[in-house]
Amino acid sequence: MTTEINRHHLLALYRALQRSATKFSSYNFRHYFLRRNRLAFREFLGVHPVGQPSSDSKASNPANLNAFYKEQRDQLDIVSRAAAVNRMFEGERLVVERPRIITSGGGAGMEASAGGAGQPVDPQHPRATEGGEPGETVNKAAYKDAPLNKN
């Protein structure tokens, strides 16, 4: 017996997908999958960047809905595995990322400690522990050495 896929199923799946996307240690992959998941769900539900789902969304057809749900379930498996592998062979951070001091709380790895569970390593400089959410922006202060003498 199967239950019909409803809004809660889709939302839970979406959250799980986004959560696993944040677990990539590579900046580019993390951002790509966050964006891609959002796009895939928005497109399927007919949600425009601002506003409500449109009535002619693909989600109104149950066959489409089941196919989409299954596809995204598979995607979730793939992304979680891929993120785990990506973390195993983690490299240095990119220059666009904000420096993030790894704190000692939890000991469950970078993603747990950077999420705010841990204590600052150096209480004298709490700013250094300022971790960014996955949607980091360019930290202008980090590039003050760039010789921007014009404009």
Place this chain on the structure above:
Amino acid sequence: MLSKQLIQRLSTKSLASKNSVRAIQHTRKLATPSAPQGMATTVDAGSGPLSAPKDLDNKAIIAPLDSFGFNITAERKSTDPRRPIYLDAQATTPLDPRVLDKMLPWFTNQYGNPHSRTHVYGWESQDGVEEARAHIAGLIGADAKDIIFTSGATEANNMSIKGVARFNKNRKKHIITTQTEHKCVLDSCRQMQEEGFDVTYLPVQTNGLVSLEELEKAIRPDTSIVSIMAVNNEIGVIQPLKEIGQLLRKYKGIHFHTDAAQALGKIPMSVQDMNIDLMSLSGHKIYGPKGVGALYVRRRPRVRIDPLFSGGGQERGLRSGTVPAPLAIGFGEACRIGKLEMQNDHDRISVLRQRLLDGIIGKLDHVNLNGSETATYPGCTNLSFAFVEGESLLMALNDVALSSGSACTSASLEPSYVLRALGADDTMAHSSLRFGISRFTTEAEIDLVVNKIVGVVNKLRDMSPLWEMVQEGIDLRTVEWSG
């Protein structure tokens, strides 16, 4: 807290293994993964840019370890340990994590030879490879049987040009290509010249496109193959393949080969619509693995080629040697994803390119966009910065992984032959940078590179006496240089 004794024991115990570890550690710090060899668990929390330098004396590191054995040292390295951002998507693209996930089982459990016919290991590998072949064929509108796996686009290009030319050598002695082709095509043609063939290297117009009239004029009754690339690897222009295909179809017995390594999965390609007889494809340009590529060889009407390799007769006898099943399957998966994501990627990359151009051209004068403005793949943007030396620009841009041209020619100080073929003068060809945007590039990276480029170019120009003269209104071409 760890006792001194324990630390002592830890360091002596690890001494023997440390030596071997050190031997396999990369010397370039920026390229090392965070020491997976020394990991206690699969997740190394204390690694990355903020951990202690790896090249310190072994005994000097008394790393505090927590109860799970994690190294939780939180020191910054003295030099900036962060990696530069990657904007060189024409050299290679990162392997898509979904592709890696597809490949891993074939690297671990399913290691059979796809050509083994007598057991399940072989059968499953064969099924995987055939599925991949179908995905690749699907992306270019071909039949799965037309796809031959090779080691990459270079091998595919060699196979096409040498194979077709040698097969038809008794009747046909002429090859046509363009001056802006990839080095491996030009080099194969040079090799064929040594074997007694005539080669016409077609010039291109200033926008990088080949002229159809020139092409038609170059055709001779003994022309066996015309090789024109789809998307140029340095300037990103898209050649009018459909028109070329139609033109060549009128002449019987001319084979149309295109090097689509940079086009696959990025712009729609169809071997039927474009009347293409041979097409070279590469895995690592479409977020697939390195070391695998494919050649599309038309079967109807049949294109006959002389194989480069002799051996077991795999791949219809055209390319002997075991097909690397994990790589081929990864390539197939990359093509499957590429087909699904092509439109999204293209839209996204176009937006990023516009952001890049608006940022750079809006803030700097005397910047020249090389190649056509319209018939171009947005992921490859080639800009020339006048009065700036390209190499010094690259040296100053240590936060950005960029290239001044193709990977194979950027080692030499010679200006790019592609830009010279466009008619750019040497100074402009010397000051060019190629921006390769991939599906994984973000807005923040584009903003960073714009900031950096604008800053560095302004700084270099401020130091340049030429720039000073230009600002004073002196036309540099009228200057008589002494010495």
